[in-house]
Amino acid sequence: MRSVLSVREVGVKVRDIIDRLFINIPSGVGSRRKDLKLGRRDLEKVLAKGAQWAVEQGYGTENDTRFIEDNGRMSFADPENVSEKAYERGKDQLGTLGSGNHFVEVGRIEEIYDEEAAEAFGLFRDQVTVMVHTGSRGLGYQVCDDYIRQMMKASEKYGIALPDRQLCCAPFGSPEGQRYFSAMAAAANYAFANRQMITHWVRETFEQVFRTGAGRLGLSLVYDVCHNIAKLERHVVKGRQSQLCVHRKGATRSFAPGNAEVPEGYRKVGQPVLIPGDMGRASYVLCGTGRAMKETFGSTCHGAGRVMSRGEALRRTKGRSVQKELEESNVYVRAASRGTLGEEMPEAYKDVSKVVQVVHAAGISRLVAKIVPLGAIKG
Template structure:
């Protein structure tokens, strides 16, 4: 567990759960610097040990999808998306209870320290720590442990996907046959450099419900994507579609190299659960050609398609605003939820 916190995806590769080329197309190479397990509570460690390699519930998912439409043939080819009808798999999950516990621990610490730092906040969710304080530095270190756990977790799940496909088709799993397009963070704070008022400045970019969207030519991109931009993955809902985009220059000028992480909800989970039964939802999805496997059917209606905004409209705004460019639309075929 401590190796996972410190080394992220690299640990999983060394243990045989993936291939070296996976790290080349993972943000930060699957390991955020500065992770120190000493800043993480034993409670968080215990929770993480039980959940490493698991998907989780809520809006987390593993979807087998097919390419429904290609908007940009050149960019799609660079990402390995070759044709309409091609099968792809999208995995959305994070650091599970491990990351949640880290957040809880440091929110409590921040609450206790508000007066010491001269803050007077009305909502505990706004609790904060100065970056240069000892407590702030400890949080960034613990958060890096959480990010590394999340990368390792997704790498393990991807290994399971590869093994499943290999089993079905009766062959050994190879990276080139089920290649990783990109693994990108969401809900993370990172130190990055931007031009602000004509001067280069290093700032802390907090992406909450957002992902990185660096444009073509950015030095932090892998060579294979340097000409087209960073892959940007925007899930929609399990009944309609999700999208693949690439970062555009507008993101550097308007949103600190960032783009939305999803379409966003239009109904609360409580409202969605009241809107229809799980049986009706399963029938609705089946009529659309979508097969669902879920741990608890009672929670399924929280993620009903009608609970979310239309992702097509959202990505059109993103594209037209110049934050990212549309590459492909993906249609769900099989949905697995924890």
């Protein structure tokens, strides 16, 4: 999200914003909302309609959905193919951040690399931005778990030779393949709705701190993009248009200028690509390219990528205060657990700057802006 605020206007209020975000958006392992418990019927609607359900409930505006991949709704989702256990896990986790690498980060644009694209995305130097990273929570996890078990059987049924059982799969057009695809899309819709609600609470938080309407603060969605998804897309393969099932796992879409899937206002420059880094260093905004369409089915990287396991990071941060260390570098962090902060310490990740340099140099997305963190809430 962008704002019309510059870092000077926000100043010391960053602490207040982070403290209030921490109150307004439940976070942590198994975090849930006491104020919002959804019935089975409501949840079915969430799974069918995604962010559009959230907008109908008063979270954000119709305009937001124009800036979400697939307009925040995957149309082939089938809530009936989601298990009872997944529903159970999902009923009180909608509108929560969760734990692990999920966060809401308030940042400042430190550098602009591409003026034209930055202008199209509404970004400027020293601007205050908010980045939200979360997904489909326990519901999505359960969908994956359920279908891995089914796919183990399906792989045998269809005689698919697997070099590793974890690659279990089914023909895309088979009943098993289609059931997973529709359940995955339902979970994706849950994630879209989840972030849309958080977008709304980010706006409310800023309203509380600045005592003025979110509209006047210009808090609008730059873009919302998936990072763990399979999509049915048309791409050119060996000179022929083909219908493909593109799997992006910890990777994001990076569609080129002119593509009809890119929001109209951005179509001249390409789809915005958001690359979160670790808590201490930086995040980046890039844009999609024609080369990505040719080489990577319109895909690029998603983030920094871990270099250290969670366990190792925990051992290395024993007796240290990651929160204090970050504060010394002027990043104010609130976290639901000390453990998460240890696991998520900056050194546990690759340097995101090196990662984006590669995709930029390889031409599968183009650098637009660099964002440095001011503060964050973590699970």
